[in-house]
Amino acid sequence: DAGVIQSPRHEVTEMGQEVTLRCKPISGHNSLFWYRQTMMRGLELLIYFNNNVPIDDSGMPEDRFSAKMPNASFSTLKIQPSEPRDSAVYFCASSLAEGTGSAFGAGTRLSVL
């Protein structure tokens, strides 16, 4: 298994642009999580899906952030419009079920100039 696959690995964009981060979970895993990591706040859960349904999006910072999971093998996290304070590493993780150990993707390092 290739593990959780995230793309792109690095993204540099200008303030105001739309950013789309992508994630392919491990096949068969039915829970998917989006996290953000910054120096100031550490790791934070943004949103998680169970069986493609968003369960808890209370970590999504504001309306500029949206996440979708159209099917069991793909999820996107979109920021529109992006701001410099969105610069962070965004991780996607998946697990077989809620409460079980998660596998993490390599992360997307986002820089908004």
Next chain:
Amino acid sequence: KNEVEQSPQNLTAQEGEFITINCSYSVGISALHWLQQHPGGGIVSLFMLSSGKKKHGRLIATINIQEKHSSLHITASHPRDSAVYICAVLHDRGSTLGRLYFGRGTQLTVWP
């Protein structure tokens, strides 16, 4: 106040030393995770436990649910153990059911 507190924030050790990293939490949980993040940024899940103790190689994780405390131990530490170790708890109540809360991490450096 953070729901999850780790100590110490930074830890330096000589190769071969026994390492302990502590995690205390203030919410009801259904499980606790220990994660390892290497200098390159990748995150690996080491343990998920809800009671007792788990062992994997030189790593041991324990949890005391009554005291809301967990420890991660590394025996015979090695420079390749140098990483950030993060404690995360899975909340079990109300609208935050299933939500993970993270500690700020412990930076471990093991010198040869």
